[in-house]
Amino acid sequence: MSQNQLARRSGVDPAYVNRLERASANTESGPTRKVVVALWSTLVAESAESRDPLTVVDLDRLLAAAGMLPETVRQAGGWDAYLARIRGVLVNVYGDLEDAIRG
Secondary structure, three states, X not given: OOHHHHHHHHOOOHHHHHHHHHOOOOOOOOOOHHHHHHHHHHHHHHHOOOOOOOOHHHHXXXXXXXXXXXXXXXXXXXXXXXXXXXHHHHHHHHOOHHHHHHO
């Protein structure tokens, strides 16, 4: 799919998508979350029949690359809630984390 096709299918101005692609990593005015999700959704639809379809992990990577909170973290209620869930899983697997760290 061309950049122009991606933009049009996503409802995003093709010139804007071109500017995003050409922007350096240091550019302060990145895309909005809505634009990232729209582009990802279009790519998901296109990759549905492929051997390697896109997943929510790919969305998280795109959002993180754009300097935004990954979707899975947002759905968990933010970093504090997300990290608390991870800690809970680790405690279930390893027991007392402080003891596990001490070895």
